[in-house]
Amino acid sequence: MNALVRYMFTVILLSQRYLAPVLLFVGLMAVLTSSDSGPLAATYGSATGAMLVCSVWLTLALIGLDDQPHPSIVVVNAGSSLRVLLGSVGTALLWCLLLAVAGLLLPLMFGSHTLAPADLVLGTEAQLTCAFTGIAIGLVCSLLVFRGRATRWCSPRCCWP
Known part of the structure; x- marks a missing residue:
C-alpha cells in the first residue's frame, strides 16, 4: 500500500494538478486571515471552508488523473x-493533512492571535472533518461512480479519437 500511495503522490506531483487547489487554499487563507485579530476559532472556520473545497478538488484531480488504459494497468x-x-x-488524505498543517499555521503567521491548545485541537478536528467530507464528496463525484454517457460527453478527450 505504501508503494501505491508513493506512486500516486509522485504522479500527481509531476502532473502539477495539485497546484491549483493548493494555491486556492493558501490564497483564501491569506485573504481571510491577513488582518484578523479576532478569535482563532472563527479563523479556523474559514480555513475549514477552504479545506472542504480544496479536498474535493484534489480528490477529483487524483481520481481523474490517468487516461483510459493506465488505471487498468495500475489495477x-x-x-x-x-x-x-x-x-x-x-x-x-496525505495532501489534505499537508493542507491542514498549513491551515493551522497560516492564521498564526498572517494574523495576530493568541495561541491556546484548545483552539488548536478545535481547528485540527474541524479541518480533518472537512477533509474527510471533501474526500468522500470527491469520490462520489469522480469517474469511478459516473461512467455514463454524460461524463464522456463532458470530457475533453471526447473530441479526439
Missing part, C-alpha cells in the same frame, strides 16, 4: 481495484 499491478481506491484515498 493489475496492484492486485485489485480496492487497493487502488484505498491508495487514492490515502494519497488524497
Whole structure:
C-alpha cells in the first residue's frame, strides 16, 4: 500500500494538478486571515471552508488523473481495484493533512492571535472533518461512480479519437 500511495503522490506531483487547489487554499487563507485579530476559532472556520473545497478538488484531480488504459494497468499491478481506491484515498488524505498543517499555521503567521491548545485541537478536528467530507464528496463525484454517457460527453478527450 505504501508503494501505491508513493506512486500516486509522485504522479500527481509531476502532473502539477495539485497546484491549483493548493494555491486556492493558501490564497483564501491569506485573504481571510491577513488582518484578523479576532478569535482563532472563527479563523479556523474559514480555513475549514477552504479545506472542504480544496479536498474535493484534489480528490477529483487524483481520481481523474490517468487516461483510459493506465488505471487498468495500475489495477493489475496492484492486485485489485480496492487497493487502488484505498491508495487514492490515502494519497488524497496525505495532501489534505499537508493542507491542514498549513491551515493551522497560516492564521498564526498572517494574523495576530493568541495561541491556546484548545483552539488548536478545535481547528485540527474541524479541518480533518472537512477533509474527510471533501474526500468522500470527491469520490462520489469522480469517474469511478459516473461512467455514463454524460461524463464522456463532458470530457475533453471526447473530441479526439
